[in-house]
Amino acid sequence: MKAFSILIAVVLLAALAWFVTRQAEAPPPTADVEEPAVVPAPSIGMVDDARIENALVDEPGSWMAHGIDFTERRFSPLTQINRDNVSDLGLVWRKDLGTFHAQEATPLVVDGLMIFPSAWNIVYALDAVTGETRWVYDPKVDRGRIGTIWAPFSRGIAIYKGRVYVATIDGYLAAVDAATGQEVWKIDTIVDRAIPYFISGAPRVGGGHVYIGNGGSEWGTRGYTTAYDAETGEQVWRFWSVPGDPSLPFEHPEMEMAAKTWKGGEWWKYGGGGNVWNSIVYDAELNQVYLGMGNAAPWARVIRSPGGGDNLFAAAIVAVDADTGRMNWYYQTTPGDNWDFTAVQDMALVDLEVDGAMRKVILQAPKNGFFYVIDRTNGELLRAHPFATVTWASHVDMETGRPVELEQGNYNDEAKWVLPGPLGAHNWQAMSVDPGTGVVYMSTHDYAWWYKIDPSFQETGIYKWQVGQMNLGLDPETADLLEGVTSPAAEGYLTAFDPLTGDVKWQNELDHHWNGGVVATAGGLVFQGEGMGHIYAYDKDNGERLWGFNTYTSIIAPPITYQIDDTQFVAIITGSGGAESFIGKAADTATDTYGNHPQMLVFALGGTEQLEEPDKVAQIPPEQPLLSTERHELRRGSVLYHDFCAACHGGQAKSFGVVPDLRFMEASVREIFDQIVLGGALEPVGMGSFAEWLSEADAKRVLGYILYRANADRDKALMEGETEEQAGP
Numbered sequence: 238m239k240a241f242s243i244l245i246a247v248v249l250l251a252a253l254a255w256f257v258t259r260q261a262e263a264p265p266p267t268a269d270v271e272e273p274a275v276v277p278a279p280s281i282g283m284v285d286d287a288r289i290e291n292a293l294v295d296e297p298g299s300w301m302a303h304g305i306d307f308t309e310r311r312f313s314p315l316t317q318i319n320r321d322n323v324s325d326l327g328l329v330w331r332k333d334l335g336t337f338h339a340q341e342a343t344p345l346v347v348d349g350l351m352i353f354p355s356a357w358n359i360v361y362a363l364d365a366v367t368g369e370t371r372w373v374y375d376p377k378v379d380r381g382r383i384g385t386i387w388a389p390f391s392r393g394i395a396i397y398k399g400r401v402y403v404a405t406i407d408g409y410l411a412a413v414d415a416a417t418g419q420e421v422w423k424i425d426t427i428v429d430r431a432i433p434y435f436i437s438g439a440p441r442v443g444g445g446h447v448y449i450g451n452g453g454s455e456w457g458t459r460g461y462t463t464a465y466d467a468e469t470g471e472q473v474w475r476f477w478s479v480p481g482d483p484s485l486p487f488e489h490p491e492m493e494m495a496a497k498t499w500k501g502g503e504w505w506k507y508g509g510g511g512n513v514w515n516s517i518v519y520d521a522e523l524n525q526v527y528l529g530m531g532n533a534a535p536w537a538r539v540i541r542s543p544g545g546g547d548n549l550f551a552a553a554i555v556a557v558d559a560d561t562g563r564m565n566w567y568y569q570t571t572p573g574d575n576w577d578f579t580a581v582q583d584m585a586l587v588d589l590e591v592d593g594a595m596r597k598v599i600l601q602a603p604k605n606g607f608f609y610v611i612d613r614t615n616g617e618l619l620r621a622h623p624f625a626t627v628t629w630a631s632h633v634d635m636e637t638g639r640p641v642e643l644e645q646g647n648y649n650d651e652a653k654w655v656l657p658g659p660l661g662a663h664n665w666q667a668m669s670v671d672p673g674t675g676v677v678y679m680s681t682h683d684y685a686w687w688y689k690i691d692p693s694f695q696e697t698g699i700y701k702w703q704v705g706q707m708n709l710g711l712d713p714e715t716a717d718l719l720e721g722v723t724s725p726a727a728e729g730y731l732t733a734f735d736p737l738t739g740d741v742k743w744q745n746e747l748d749h750h751w752n753g754g755v756v757a758t759a760g761g762l763v764f765q766g767e768g769m770g771h772i773y774a775y776d777k778d779n780g781e782r783l784w785g786f787n788t789y790t791s792i793i794a795p796p797i798t799y800q801i802d803d804t805q806f807v808a809i810i811t812g813s814g815g816a817e818s819f820i821g822k823a824a825d826t827a828t829d830t831y832g833n834h835p836q837m838l839v840f841a842l843g844g845t846e847q848l849e850e851p852d853k854v855a856q857i858p859p860e861q862p863l864l865s866t867e868r869h870e871l872r873r874g875s876v877l878y879h880d881f882c883a884a885c886h887g888g889q890a891k892s893f894g895v896v897p898d899l900r901f902m903e904a905s906v907r908e909i910f911d912q913i914v915l916g917g918a919l920e921p922v923g924m925g926s927f928a929e930w931l932s933e934a935d936a937k938r939v940l941g942y943i944l945y946r947a948n949a950d951r952d953k954a955l956m957e958g959e960t961e962e963q964a965g966p
């Protein structure tokens with residue numbers, strides 16, 4: 238009876254929300270309608286657990302939670318746009334986001350509003366039919382902090398009980414009124430502001446809580462996830478990913494267990510990692526939360542845990558009780574991680590028939606190249622088939638549940654190419670699961686990495702590192718060595734995969750290796766944006782390309798689809814950035830060619846809006862005045878550059894079109910290089926001061942390296958016959 242009244246209340250609230258939304262566009266009331274003395278606040282985003290659980294049945298036109306509903310399958314039941322008419326899909330409206338920064342967000346659509354974060358966690362609420370702006374919320378991120386950590390992007394927001402939850406890149410969690418964009422409260426989620434934690438993931442909601450983790454293992458953090466009371470912002474529980482300083486008490490019993498699996502090193506001085514930076518899934522049915530744990534840090538295990546051990550709970554899926562945060566079970570995909578093999582990739586909850594019995598499972602394709610099917614009631618491993626080229630392990634032993642490592646993955650004494658590399662065989666780019674067939678659609682890649690132990694550690698046995706410096710334990714100059722070592726070609730695919738049988742149902746090789754997330758629909762389509770700047774629709778049964786649209790900007794964010802009244806829409810945010818900048822390889826992507834021009838693009842059948850082709854950016858650097866030609870000075874500049882600058886400005890000083898390519902630096906910028914790098918002159922655009930890490934002499938070495946690279950790359954391009962016209966000024 239109680240459930241029934243709740244249902245009635247939900248339906249009434251939904252109806253009210255719909256009415257208020259529609260009312261905004263209705264003609265003014267006639268004189269004989271009595272107007273209320275006080276206009277009630279519109280109830281927008283009154284999304285509770287029941288409404289999210291029933292979203293696909295009751296409101297199939299909404300996209301209410303990060304992965305469409307609690308199951309995070311990202312499979313839409315909408316069918317208006319289908320195989321037969323998708324060729325008639327066209328742009329109906331767009332919003333220029335007015336920034337060049339990275340875009341990775343999933344927009345949410347509920348009660349006629351589309352809500353999503355752009356750079357610096359500025360949140361837009363737009364009319365989902367017209368694109369008209371309803372409100373904008375700016376959490377006023379500390380832009381100086383960003384310079385030392387990462388690009389200012391976000392993968393999304395959450396909507397719950399009339400509020401929008403915004404987790405910011407500088408580590409705060411804000412609750413914002415969904416109807417007005419007014420901030421209700423804002424709390425600090427970071428335990429120690431001296432350590433470069435950041436938040437790029439979308440918060441999740443459910444069971445009265447907001448759940449949020451953080452990132453930063455490459456800069457020296459120790460990961461944790463916190464549940465907050467959604468109403469008040471008070472902390473309910475916190476689950477640490479990896480153990481801390483052994484001289485201090487354990488924060489919770491699971492840490493005592495985890496500490497036994499870290500041996501001999503001083504990992505806590507380097508953070509230890511395990512950051513939950515992407516996937517957190519609330520299971521309403523089992524009242525559990527699944528935490529996708531990041532890689533162990535530093536990457537090289539001989540440095541952080543020389544005595545061996547699995548290094549729990551890094552690179553694992555951990556199921557905790559949603560109310561208490563106590564662990565119910567865990568499954569570690571990569572014991573003793575040595576390669577940045579995070580298990581933070583999206584997890585989807587599905588009921589599947591496995592070996593003749595229905596099982597409640599989690600599906601995950603983490604970086605390590607194996608696709609896991611795990612019983613989510615107890616953590617039992619059911620399947621682990623490879624879905625890409627894997628050279629670090631031969632297979633996952635189904636008896637022990639552990640991968641069987643190969644010598645090709647061991648780089649302790651000798652540098653090695655390993656597949657997958659730190660970009661993973663699949664990364665955070667959202668996958669879509671068709672619950673009818675059990676087929677998963679996802680962006681996959683074969684991208685090898687040259688793993689080489691930090692030469693100074695190799696020589697001395699001492700790991701020299703400070704907070705804020707890249708925390709890999711590998712040769713920071715690896716990116717430069719790539720020029721002298723033949724790397725296997727990087728390939729990217731859209732893959733339709735059956736996780737039970739391990740069969741690739743179909744696979745399309747794409748033009749670039751780094752592409753966007755996907756959404757599949759009951760209309761028989763799979764939508765994906767890609768590195769060369771197109772959004773495509775494919776037949777979900779055979780991969781045939783049925784439709785495409787050139788956005789002129791590389792895409793990594795996932796598309797969504799929604800329906801309001803009689804119209805189904807497909808929406809996607811364009812714009813590259815993130816991991817690509819520091820790990821990626823030179824390639825002529827759309828963002829390389831035209832620069833990064835992020836926009837929200839919305840399509841419907843019959844849409845006719847056009848995008849103009851932007852001007853191309855210069856590809857050959859200008860001739861620069863060299864500061865030094867001495868090998869050891871350039872080498873030192875390169876190491877410093879790759880330790881502090883490459884994460885944003887790109888390996889080998891080649892930007893991927895998102896943040897400025899420093900090889901193209903003009904004389905006026907060269908002259909104030911110190912004021913920018915040490916003085917923080919460009920803090921407002923996200924370039925904070927590095928004075929804490931770099932001396933004046935260091936800054937000069939970095940500049941010397943950049944100018945050297947400019948000329949070397951210019952000479953190489955001109956020698957290869959590129960015309961002078963393509964060169965910069």
Ligand code: CA
Nearest residue numbers: 454532577579
């Ligand atoms: Ca990582």
